Amino acid sequence: MVALVVLDMAGTTVRDDGLVEQAFTAAIGTQGVAPDDPAYAPMLAHVRATMGESKISVFRHLLTGDEARAQGANAGTEARAQAANAAFEAAYGDLVGAGHCVPIDGAAAVVETLRTAGVKVALTTGFSRATADRILAALGWQQLADLTLVPAEAGRGRPFPDLVLTAVLRLEIDDVREVATAGDTTYDILCGLRAGARTVTGVLTGAHDAEALSAAGATHVLESVRDLPAVLGL
Incomplete structure (x- = not known):
């Protein structure tokens, strides 16, 4: 039973329908990583591989330590991951509000x-x-x-x-x-x-x-x- x-x-x-990737692109852009940045593609690949994971955990992985440096991004602090996560949630919420859900x-x-x-x-x-x-x-x-x-x-x-x-x-x-x-x-x-x-x-x-x-x-x-x-x- x-x-x-x-x-x-x-x-x-x-x-x-790709809303996570759209919101991620907007969020990571607030941290200085644009789609034409060499660091963007490996970051997006990580997002795709870890779909389902807590989003703050994803941003911590990408922005605060060795992984960020390996991808050519400037590693930062917890505050940077939190800022990116907040931007992600805002962007995703806007997409939901616009009827894309x-x-x-x-x-x-x-x-x-x-x-x-x-x-x-x-x-x-x-x-x-x-x-x-x-x-x-x-x-x-x-x-x-x-x-x-x-x-x-x-x-x-x-x-x-x-x-x-x-x-x-x-x-x-x-x-x-x-x-x-x-x-x-x-x-x-x-x-x-x-x-x-x-x-x-x-x-x-x-x-x-x-x-x-x-x-x-x-x-x-x-x-x-x-x-x-x-x-x-x-």
Whole structure:
């Protein structure tokens, strides 16, 4: 039996369509790295590889230490990473506000199907609470799930297990083996596996392909979250 399903947002239940990369380009530009800068391409490659990770963690990696120097950027302080993250969240929020945020086809119906069957649902993201709330409001999803979580509310973001385990605690699930997760990135897969989830599903509507998701350890790889209830026998 599955008692809880933890679903990623952008790329899994919410269509991204490159918004993360657009917001990253705007944010990194505030730190003096333009698209024609030699440091930009390897930074963007890292962003793509770590889709699903907490965004402040990404900017810390890129801007505050040895990795920044290796990419030809000027390494800075924590304040620099925080400034870039704030710029990212603002840019992403503006894109959401401009109407560039739509649900994955059938995603809301999946959540409703799960909850009708008595399964609790948590929506999780690597964004800040302010950005998550803006996405939820844009979609009219404020009451869709039992719980929504961001990294700051759980401890650490993906690939650590904190988001899933926090959902288990808050929703009073008895056993992590009663948990299923779904996401579009390898970090979603690692998060679910590290939390001990029974079913860890990758979906092909977002950042990473079937080969990457399978290599990360996904128990299932689906074309879309629409197919998840059938995998769970619902």
